Amino acid sequence: MTETVSRDYSETLNLPKTDFPMRAGLPKNEPKILKRWEDQDLYRVMRQQAAGKPKFILHDGPPYANGNIHIGHALNKVLKDIVTRAMQMQGYDSNYVPGWDCHGLPIEWKIEEQYRKKGKNKDAIPVNEFRKECRDFAAKWIDVQRDEFKRLGIEGDWDNPYLTMNFDSEAIIAEELMKFAMSGQLYRGSKPVMWSVVEKTALAEAEVEYQDHESHTIWVKFPVLTGDDSLVGKNVVIWTTTPWTIPANRAVSFSHSISYGLYKVTEAPQDNWAKVGEELVLADNLAADVFKAARVEAFERVADVDPSKIEFCGHPFRGAEGADGYFDFYVPMLAGDHVTDDAGTGFVHTAPGHGADDFQMFLENRATFAKAGTEQVPLTVQEDGSYYPHVPLFEGHYILNRKGGEGTTNKAVIDKLLEVGALIARGKVKHSYPHSWRSKAPLIFRNTPQWFVYMDKELEGEGDTLRARALKAIAETRFVPVSGQHRIHNMIESRPDWVLSRQRAWGVPITIFVNKATGEILQDETVNARISAAFREEGADAWFAEDAKERFLGNDYSSDDFEKVDDILDVWFDSGSTHAFCMEPREDLNPNRKGLGGEDYVLYLEGTDQHRGWFHSSLLESCGTRGHAPYDAVLTHGFTMDEHGRKMSKSLGNTVAPQDVIKQYGADILRLWVGSVDYAEDQRIGPSIIKTNVDSYRKLRNTLRFMLGSLAHYKGDEVAVADMPELEQLMLHRLAELDKLVRDSYHAFDFKRVFSVLFNFMTVELSAFYFDVRKDALYCDPLSSVKRKASLYVIEQLFRHLVTWMAPILPFTTEECWTHRYGEDVGSIHLEQFPQVPAEWRNDTLAAKWVKVRKVRRVITGALEVERREKRIGASLEAHPVVHVTDPELLAALEGLDMAEISITSQLTLSSEPTSAEAFRLEDVADVAVVPGLAEGKKCARCWKILPEVGTDADYPELTLRDAQAMRELEGAA
Known part of the structure; x- marks a missing residue:
């Protein structure tokens, strides 16, 4: 028979009260918060508040102003914002000044594309008119990107960003260049550089990407002219994947560590290019492969060969009709460490104007080249990829066409080699080859006059070199992750002289x-x-x-x-000079560089590709002009892939636009993703990953909402820690532990750890444990209850700490929480500091005890779950488990605790006696066994506990004694 209740007690419960919405509505709410920050002039107030504090300067690596931001931009800027907000909230003047790279090919190329569509000729336009179009184009996209970055919640000096195209910036960039000139570090030289025939300019390593490319392969005979008499008239065979470089050949290289032999063709098809009776010099390990490619059916090894005994060969086009003696120089045989017998023939065709190793061979063997008739590195290919008029046989032939496809040169060279009888085989090979990351066209190595900075010239009065300075600076810099230090060290250690010049129009001139x-x-x-x-x-x-x-x-x-x-300065020199025209002129960014711990600190944060880009050029520029790095620390992040680990591309349809994520879910969802991934590695994002982050956000929001609702009843009462129940003391201890962990993690730039720890604490330790246990006291205890007052005080502390700790990652949501709790007239959470944790909150002894308590509780809740599953109980309050604890230490830990309350049961009996094997146990807690049972007594109409005492209070016979006291206080207050 169902018991009847005389009145509805639900309205007497202190249930959570808040208008903080369960559904966030971030896409609509976040712009309102941005407007509020703007009206508050939050950035300016933050700067005023931090005045005089040590500076933490996150110097912005400038993005190109040439299009909407993409997911990589979003990752980068949010990471920067997390850093600056976290450091500001830990006592630093953490100013962020955004910047833009406005010069260079990315923008110039866009204007040229517009010209091509209109049929306009760039060369017919006055240079400053063209430059104005570039400037206007960049200005337009700066405004677009600024709004997109601000929508992400990035706080910074958006009214005063640094731009490489500002007049002051251009003046200082020129001044920096002139410092190199005045110190003797700048020189004009001629060497092979990576050249784009489509863009008609040299490219820096950072502007190059490697793609698969199919190249022609040829095996070419070089007749021996002088040296070992037994070899004169025989042929050395080379192999190359760049037939177009044969006219530029000036030497053949070999290795002393390779075994060579003289081979004779004994059987071959009648129409074969390699004829029966021909004798060829080849590396022994490669001879069989060469003859297979040449369709030779049989061959024999005639003799050992020492290539160092060969003095000179002849060029394959030596004496060719129409060459007018151009190729009648000698081709020296030179030993080189770069030669291997992994592929080819064991001999390397050497064209000093078209390869780094080739050029080095020229530098190391100038006297031999001069003796052979080559005084200087030959200039054979013009900037448009065509052969100079002075190169006979191939004048007017293009290596690549205007769109980057194959031109006519390879075919012309191969046809001529066939004509003169110098070719024994040809083929094609697919291999990784450098391409321009803008035009996507293949590049060539081309000898060109350029402006360089010496890496190894001893600086006057300094006793060191730019390379030595840079390597020392790298050793003194903190790298996160540490692998970045090794990477950039290797780059600097082996890099050639720094090429500064570009043959373009838009930029700062040399x-x-x-x-x-x-x-x-x-x-x-x-x-x-x-x-x-x-x-x-x-x-x-x-x-x-x-x-x-x-x-x-x-x-x-x-x-x-x-x-x-x-010539125009390489755009990397522009961005490498940002420390000079952004940081140094501004008092709020000019650092006293002493490192963390009370002095100023400078951090550069960009993608890992910037080890060869901005980190690299900034290091060289600052070391060359100031003798040290411009940064104290370098932090790098990986690239963003789709959720299957594939590179994002429009053709695959797998791109994720930050604008779309914000429109559907809000910026804080994107920021939560950034804060939760391992940014040091390549990250993934896609629909399912975003959904996972939405689910995580919902759990966090619900926990925050519960706290806000509970705190509606908080009257500001403080309870001494010593007077609190152990559970509240435990929560304060956990805050003390988290405080150190959060601060240490933010200093280590380990945002994933911050998020992971806070998320687990809020969803597991709070929602699923502490709040679950304390709901009864919060809802039902009398207003005078110390336990309830202590719990509300602890929830207030939990709220203040958690929202401030999370503010750098979730600035919109935490601001919304803050204003709901304290009102909009209190300012902003982003003007707060991380709260200082009292030393008395730390209680390691208590924490160790509660590890044991929760171990026992886990066995109890496991047993209750079985009872619910088997429908022997509905709610845990229907249970009265008997808990057998045979471990004295565990039992002692439970002394004085209300385990029924902690386990959320109406009744609970503890026993030190062993029990039957049928009792519920967990494998990892062998000394605890639970025998389930049903609670005895009546069900309280207010708290729903089942206790024998229900009915013993004459005034409130339907309630427990605790609830009856609560009602007296409520009705007495009323």
């Missing part, structure tokens, strides 16, 4: 004059000052004005005696 008679750079501070002043007034366009030469040289020099250099 502002130097060269004496036509001596070839020396003009070093005159007065001239430099005129250039700098003009750039500050008019920008770098001043260099391209008609009267620029006379204006800058002034009356001290004749303009006829000097060449004005019109």
Whole structure:
């Protein structure tokens, strides 16, 4: 028979009360919060509040202003924002000044694309008119990207960003370049560089990507002319994947560590290019492969060969009809460490104008080349990829066409080799090959006059070199992860001289004059000052004005005696100089670089590709002009892949646009993803991953909502820690533990650990344990209850700590929580510091005890779960388990605790006696066994506990004694 209840007690419970919505509505709510921050002038207030504190400077690596932001931008900027917010909330003046890279090919290429569509010729447009179009294009996209970054919740000086195209910036970039010129570190040289024939400029390593490419392969005979008499008239065979470089050949390289032999063709098809009776010099390990490629059916090894005994070979086109003697030089045989017998023939065709190893061979063997008739590295290919007119047989042939496809040169060279009888085999091979990351066209190595900075020239009065300075700076810099240090060290250790020049129009020019008679750079501070002043007034366009030469040289020099250099500085020099024109001129960014612990600190944070890009050029620029790195620490993140680990591309349809994620879910969902991934590795994102983050966010929000609802009843009562129940003391201890962990993790830039620890604490320790246990006291205890007051005080502390700790990752949600709790007139959570944890909260002894308590509780809840599953009970309050604890230490830990309350049962009996084997146990807690049973007594109409005492209070016969007391206080207060 069902018991009847005389009244509804639900309205007497202290249930959570809050208008904090369960559904976040982030896409609509976040713009309102952004508007509130703008109205508050939050950025300015943060700066005023942090004035005088040690600086933590996260210097922004500038993105290109040439399109909407993508998911990689979002990852990068959110990481930066997490860092700056976390450091600001830990007592630093953590200012963030965003910047943009505005010069260079990415923007110039866009304008050229527009010209091509309109049928306009760039060369017919005045240079400063073209530069204005580039400037306007960049300005448009800066405004677009600024709004997109702000929508992500990135806090910074958006009204005063640094731009490489600002007049002051261009002036300082030029000044930095002139420092290299004045110190003798700058020189003009000629060497092979990676060249884009489509873009008609040299490219830096950071502008190169490697893709699969199918190349022609050829096996070519070089006749022996002098040296070992037994080999004269025989042929050395080379193999190459770049037939177009054969006209530039000036040597053949071999290795002393390879075994070579003279081989004779004994059987071959009648129409074969390798004829019966021909004798060829080959590496022994590769001979069989060569003859297979040449369709030779049988061959024999005639003799050992020592290639060092060969003095000179002849070029395959030596004496060719129409060559007019151009190829009648000698081809020396040279020993080189780069030669292997992994593939090819064991001999390397060496064209000094078209390869790094080839060029090095020229430098190391200048006298031999001169003796052979080659005084200088030959210039054979023009900037558009065609052969110079002075190269016979191939004048007018293009290596690549205008779109980057194969031109006519390879075919012309192969046909000519066949004609002169120098080819024994041909084929094709697919291999990794450098391409321009903008035009996607293959690159070539091309010998060109360029401006370089010495890496190994001893600096006057310094006793060191740029390379030595850079390597020392790397050793003194903190890298996160540490593998970045090894990576950039290896790059600097082996890199060639720094190429600064580009043959373009949009950028800061190389502002130097060269004496036509001596070839020396003009070093005159007065001239430099005129250039700098003009750039500050008019920008770098001043260099391209008609009267620029006379204006800058002034009356001290004749303009006829000097060449004005019109090459453009590599854009990496621009961005490498940002420390000079962004940080140093601003008092709020100019650091006293002493490291963490009270002094200023500078962090550079970008993708791992910037070890060869911005980190690299900033290091060289600062070491060359200041003798040290511009940063104290370098943090790198990986690339963002789709959720299957594939690279994102429009063709695959697997891109994730941050704008779309924000529109559907809100920026905090994207930020939660950033804060929860291992950014040091390549990360993944996609629909299912976003959904997982939405689910995680919902759990966090519900926990925060419960706290806000509970705190509606908080009257500000404080309870001494010593007077609190152990469970509240335990929660304060956990906050003390978390405080150290969170601070340490933010300092280590380990945001995944911050999020993971806080998420687990909120969803497991709070929602599934502490709040679950304390709901009874919070809802039902009398207003005078110390337990209830202590719990509300602890929840207030939990709330303040958790929302401030999470604020750097979830700035919108934590701001919403903060204003719901304290009102909008209190400012912003982002003006708060991480709370200081009182030392008395730490209680390791209590924490160790509660590890044992929770171990026992886990066995009890496991037993109750079985009872529910078997439908022997509905709710845990219907249970009265008997808990047998035979371990004295575990039993002692339970002394004085209300285990029924902790286990959320109405009744519970503890026993030190063993029990039957049928009792419930967990394998890892062998000394605890639970015998389930049903609670005895009546069910309280208010708290639903089943206790014998229900019915013993004359005034409230339907309630427990605790609930009856609560009602007296409520009705007495009323």
